[in-house]
Amino acid sequence: MKHHIKFKVNGDEYSLAVDPWRTLNEVLREDLNLTGTKLGCGTGDCGACTVFVDDRTVSSCLTLAVSVDGKAVRTVEGLAPSGEELHPVQDAFIKTGAIQCGFCTSGMEMSAVHLLSHNPAPTEREIRAGLSGHLCRCTGYNQIVEAISVAAEKMRESGSEEVES
Amino acid sequence: MRLPRFEYFAPKTLDAALSLLTENGEGAHVLAGGTDVLVKMTLGRLRPKALIRLEGIQGLNEIHFEPKKGLTIGATARLAEVASHPDILTHYPAVAYAAQVMANVQVRNMGTVAGNLCNAAPSADTAPPLIAMGAEVTVASLKGERRLPLDQFFKGPGLTAIEPGEIMTSIFVPSPPPKSGASYKRISARCGVDIAAVGVGVMALFDGEACREAGIVLGAVAPIPMRAIKTEGLVKGQEWTQELIERAGDQAAQESKPISDVRASAEWRKRMVAVLTRRALEEARERAKKRYTAAH
Numbered sequence: 030m031k032h033h034i035k036f037k038v039n040g041d042e043y044s045l046a047v048d049p050w051r052t053l054n055e056v057l058r059e060d061l062n063l064t065g066t067k068l069g070c071g072t073g074d075c076g077a078c079t080v081f082v083d084d085r086t087v088s089s090c091l092t093l094a095v096s097v098d099g100k101a102v103r104t105v106e107g108l109a110p111s112g113e114e115l116h117p118v119q120d121a122f123i124k125t126g127a128i129q130c131g132f133c134t135s136g137m138e139m140s141a142v143h144l145l146s147h148n149p150a151p152t153e154r155e156i157r158a159g160l161s162g163h164l165c166r167c168t169g170y171n172q173i174v175e176a177i178s179v180a181a182e183k184m185r186e187s188g189s190e191e192v193e194s
Numbered sequence: 195m196r197l198p199r200f201e202y203f204a205p206k207t208l209d210a211a212l213s214l215l216t217e218n219g220e221g222a223h224v225l226a227g228g229t230d231v232l233v234k235m236t237l238g239r240l241r242p243k244a245l246i247r248l249e250g251i252q253g254l255n256e257i258h259f260e261p262k263k264g265l266t267i268g269a270t271a272r273l274a275e276v277a278s279h280p281d282i283l284t285h286y287p288a289v290a291y292a293a294q295v296m297a298n299v300q301v302r303n304m305g306t307v308a309g310n311l312c313n314a315a316p317s318a319d320t321a322p323p324l325i326a327m328g329a330e331v332t333v334a335s336l337k338g339e340r341r342l343p344l345d346q347f348f349k350g351p352g353l354t355a356i357e358p359g360e361i362m363t364s365i366f367v368p369s370p371p372p373k374s375g376a377s378y379k380r381i382s383a384r385c386g387v388d389i390a391a392v393g394v395g396v397m398a399l400f401d402g403e404a405c406r407e408a409g410i411v412l413g414a415v416a417p418i419p420m421r422a423i424k425t426e427g428l429v430k431g432q433e434w435t436q437e438l439i440e441r442a443g444d445q446a447a448q449e450s451k452p453i454s455d456v457r458a459s460a461e462w463r464k465r466m467v468a469v470l471t472r473r474a475l476e477e478a479r480e481r482a483k484k485r486y487t488a489a490h
Binding site for chain 2: 030032048049050051052055068071072073076079085086087088091092093095096140143144159161162163
């Protein structure tokens with residue numbers, strides 16, 4: 030039996046009927062066509078599917094779509110809503126060469142945004158701990174860590190407040 | 195990689211959840227954070243007919259500390275909430291630490307302590323410090339509630355004392371006595387993220403320069419998180435010396451029953467039991483001193 034759910038994604042309201050065994054990852058990618066969120070391992074180890082549900086980052090592959098009824102989801106597509114000006118984290122990923130094949134990028138960026146919202150001035154160790162739930166098979170970890178520290182500095186300078194979706 | 199089909203229920207009350215669990219019989223499974231259950235289902239190791247999700251039950255996620263009694267952690271309180279809760283950080287730093295070092299940010303944002311216990315992995319990080327601190331769990335069924343020591347909860351890998359029709363509703367940890375300290379130490383191939391290859395939880399009570407008694411619990415070196423009974427007996431009532439700590443480590447290693455697997459060899463695990471037991475005892479002693487100083 031399908032369940033009727035209402036939830037927000039990047040500020041837009043959606044109303045859907047979903048089978049209970051479908052994950053949030055499947056619904057985002059297949060029904061809403063938001064393919065910025067990736068599916069890697071499917072078991073919560075690689076972090077490629079990371080999205081926000083309310084103010085927490087979660088693995089969308091281990092989140093049932095029915096469970097986000099009434100909640101606000103934020104995906105990588107919601108980081109730069111205008112499509113013109115990138116989020117400081119995205120901008121820093123490009124400028125420091127933190128994107129290679131790009132598959133891990135959207136998940137890494139969501140966790141970076143989560144980390145910086147709790148800790149605006151993280152040490153390198155804290156950045157690595159905050160991103161420990163992510164794998165980059167291109168192994169470009171150093172650039173990713175650098176990108177996040179560059180973004181942190183930018184965001185502190187501009188006093189940019191994280192806008193919740 | 196798709197989940198198998200199942201029926202889904204999201205009851206709003208515990209009574210409704212218990213009724214659903216009984217009505218649906220053995221094919222029904224309880225879902226808290228989902229970080230173990232959904233993985234097992236994805237990998238085909240678990241095929242429930244129905245999932246009963248607990249998250250919507252009001253009040254079940256509460257974390258409550260009463261200084262004279264103790265700490266209650268509701269079944270749907272998330273690991274991240276436990277790891278960062280001010281009362282838990284102050285009075286139960288070993289428990290906060292266990293919840294903080296396991297898994298990764300996303301999993302800690304979803305998973306629960308109750309789920310970690312009910313999954314009953316021998317390596318469950320929250321079990322050793324909770325058992326060492328004398329934790330009890332409350333399980334409910336349509337017949338009522340019962341409370342049992344966490345020490346008697348684990349029956350084997352993946353097996354617990356939970357009977358059909360029962361749901362764990364909370365975990366209770368008594369207030370740590372004055373002049374006591376607790377610690378959890380763990381080691382794995384990667385820092386954090388990785389499942390613990392060995393974990394040791396300790397709570398020790400002191401009487402001046404002597405150890406009045408201690409709870410010492412070993413993780414990932416037996417089919418269940420195991421109390422090192424002989425080690426507890428060895429340190430009980432003894433003068434607190436470096437030699438005692440060394441002997442306690444050796445004794446804990448001797449009574450541990452590890453296996454060799456992908457994460458570590460049995461021999462290495464035994465050696466690490468000795469090292470981590472010593473370090474946990476030392477940290478427990480330091481914390482007891484600090485708490486005593488802070489209180490006077």
